[in-house]
Amino acid sequence: MKIKPTGDLALIKKINTAIVLEAVLKHAPLSRAQISELTGLNKATVSSLVQDLIDSHLVLENGPGQSSGGRKPVMLLFNGTAGYAVGIDLGVNYIRGMLVDMEGNVIAELQRGLKQNSEQQRGLDLQNAELQRGLNLQNAEQAIDQLTSCIELLIKEAPNSPYGIVGIGVGVPGIVDDNGTILFAPNLKWRQVELQKQLEERFGLPVTIDNEANAGAQGEQKYGAGRGIPNQIYVSVGIGIGTGIILNKELYKGTSGFSGELGHLSIEYDGKPCSCGNRGCWELYASENALLERASLLGYESLEELLEAAAEDDERVVALIRSIGDYLGAGIANIVNVFNPDVVIIGNRMSRAAQWLEPAVQAAVDQRTLPYHRERMRILFAELKDQSAVRGAAYYAISTFFSKIKSGQ
Ligand SMILES: [Zn+2]
Missing domain, CATH: 1.10.10.10 (Winged helix-like DNA-binding domain superfamily/Winged helix DNA-binding domain)
Structure with a gap:
């Protein structure tokens, strides 16, 4: 031929x-x-x-x-201002959005609480403390409306540029397939939400959807604590726990993109029932939710209140955060023994408690890992704080644009 x-x-x-x-x-x-x-x-x-x-x-x-x-x-x-990208971190009870230029510089940002849907709220499974507070939204349609209006606001902020908005990246707290469909988001209680398709139809732009922990891992690898570090495990500790695995500087996604669901590692054989169907999952003991559940017995209702009390040396609160750190370290020890990473980066909302978590996490990891594995391993906290996932999501949009340019599409 x-x-x-x-x-x-x-x-x-x-x-x-x-x-x-x-x-x-x-x-x-x-x-x-x-x-x-x-x-x-x-x-x-x-x-x-x-x-x-x-x-x-x-x-x-x-x-x-x-x-x-x-x-x-x-x-x-x-030319970093040849175009702009939108990144979104869709949390269980918030939406965080950013407009960035092609080099990832933040041009505009916004954050909103997700409104609750009272009708659905009444029928909730109440094992989840945050759900009890009525902050969550179970209705995907309503959340997508809010998401859409956030994206519209961010797009309006974009300066004129040759390529305009090159794409939208979204990190979500759930399992996402190759087509950007959220198969299951246990803490949102969503199943089969075709988010990528809906947003592409709405905006006529390329949309990338990934798990928020993968997005966070990308954000830290590209712009944060993981810069230049080949093997990193990013542990996103928020309402639940998710992990993003970077091996040889590349995100490891597994055969179907489902890797990293380590929040559902079994750490208590006969433990509490989890919304995933299993018992004794790591996130039931080491997440923000676990912390808030136990803190409610002390009369505290939010992470912010707890951080304030800890800063004022409230011994009960400090002890409680340390105990969560102990569980966090136990799970991290398992991860370290499996992956032998250079660093483990603790991110998302609980990274704000770094000061009190760190000694407990480190002690648990020291106690529970094989000595060879911890020799060169460091535990870090996210440099981008609560913004790892949103920055990583925006980076997805930028890198999708570049791969298109490079393949001449
Ligand atoms: Zn579970």
Whole structure:
């Protein structure tokens, strides 16, 4: 079979353009000559491809750089404001949204409580303390309306740019399939919600949906405590517990994208029943919910109140947070023995209690892991605080845009 030479050349050009763009993204500021050195492409090819990228508004020239003598080279930069992306962290009882530029710089942000649906609220399973407080919304439709209005507000904040809004990324507290359908979100009590399809139809933009812990792991790997660290396990401790696994700097998603449901590790053989159908799951003992359930006996109703009391050295509260830290450490010890990671990053809302959690988590991990595994392993708290997932979700939208550009779509 004969391959048409024109098609072949077009393909080679696409591949080379992708290589040049990658070089600019990773190493900017750099000169055309440096790109040529880095990529092995000849200077004429590099010049022509760089010109294409400048014409497509993806690359900018930024004045002369350092010269080893002779004429100073013009340095190239990635055009971070070529477009913007929306990131959303859909929590069990809140929506957090951000508009970022193509380099992940935050342009606008908003946060809202999810309104409850009183009719459904009455019929709730009341084992979940946060649900008892009536903060949750069980009705996916209503939540998606709120989500949509948040996205609209963020899109309005975007400055004019050549590519406009390049995409929307959403992190959700549940199991998501390849088509962006939420199969099951136990703490929201959602099943089979076609979120990606609905948002794509509504906005006409590429939409990426992933589990919030995966999004958080991406956020920390790209912009936070995990920068440059190859093997990291991100433990998202909020109402429930989820984990995002980064191996060799890549998110590990498993065969169907369902990896990381470690909040449902069994840690008590005959423990409390969980909304997943199992008993004694880790998140029933080590999450914000577990903390609030026990704190209600002391008369506290929110994490914020508890943090205030701990800061004032309320011994009962400090002891309670430590006890949660002990459970948290027990689960982390299992993870460390399985994955032998460089770091475990504790993120999401409970990372705000880092000061009191850390000694207890560290002690439990020291006590329960194999000595070889903990030798080089560090426990860190999320650098992006509550924003790991929303920043990671926005990054999904940006990276989807880049993979499209690179594959010439
Ligand atoms: Zn469970």
